[in-house]
Amino acid sequence: ILNVEQSPQSLHVQEGDSTNFTCSFPSSNFYALHWYRWETAKSPEALFVMTLNGDEKKKGRISATLNTKEGYSYLYIKGSQPEDSATYLCAFRSGTYKYIFGTGTRLKVLA
């Protein structure tokens, strides 16, 4: 059974703090790793698609790294703002093109 784990499950940070969370996924049959940002009552929003070992992607204050050999990805948020409060989901896409999601990391940024 393929499993995707995210940690921590939730965290609170102060405005201006930097933070990071982890997504662990199977290291075999890798096709792509996706990160999504999901605010309550909205659609999950795609942040990054990562396909190559060693990939680093950046969008504003958010960045992500990928290690396919050991099966993990980190998402970093620099200088957190209250509007960054959301659930951050990762999804592993295997060679059979199916998506397996983690349970998400719920981030709350306190003003």
Add this chain to the structure above:
Amino acid sequence: GAVVSQHPSRVICKSGTSVKIECRSLDFQATTMFWYRQFPKQSLMLMATSNEGSKATYEQGVEKDKFLINHASLTLSTLTVTSAHPEDSSFYICSATVAGSYEQYFGPGTRLTVT
């Protein structure tokens, strides 16, 4: 661009009735749509994959006669929960992709409560 709508956002129905959920790609043609279900504190679980004009492919453990999926056009897929029971109460969310793209675009989801 790449907006997916889902309707209704919330529905409450009585046990034994059927409920239809619509998923539409508003500004693109979706070759494939996915239906997911999420129980509290669990991850999104893929239920089925549907391609326009062909039968949906269901994941193991998902009853195809209970969860009817129709993907009649490149912009619309529907999920019908037939003879719903309280254990079907869950959050259902769809996503859509375009052939050749890595990305999937999600709808906002439907909260189903069966009483």
